[in-house]
Amino acid sequence: MIGRILCTDHWRCRFQPKSGASFDKAFIVELLDRCVKENIDTIKTENLYTFDGKPGFSLGQGQ
Template identity: 55%
Template sequence: AKVWPGGMPETFCTDHWRCRFMSPTKGSPIEHAQIIALLKHIADQGFDFIKTENLYNFDGKIGYSLGQGE
């Protein structure tokens, strides 16, 4: 479900959500500076964040569970 930006009103029935920030270039790693910039943007919009997890590939295979619809 899309929550932000332009999310559906029915998604605001809880007080926290999960998002997965992926590299725009498939296979390229995300730099820590990109994560920090994204979290700053989220905070600047008035949203709070409570947890981060970095997801990794190992030997070319994903090392994490896929989300619904991925």
């Protein structure tokens, strides 16, 4: 069908470690597994990195 628009709700979450801590790949997999168990769909993931202590990404609203 031409012209059909599918609207959906979309939220974004950012998980950051406490000061001085870090996330490793195993923790990210565990976090995603917990989302699956809670029936929370994940459509995209991005790892946010710092370089020389400076964020290599844009800050989110209110950060």
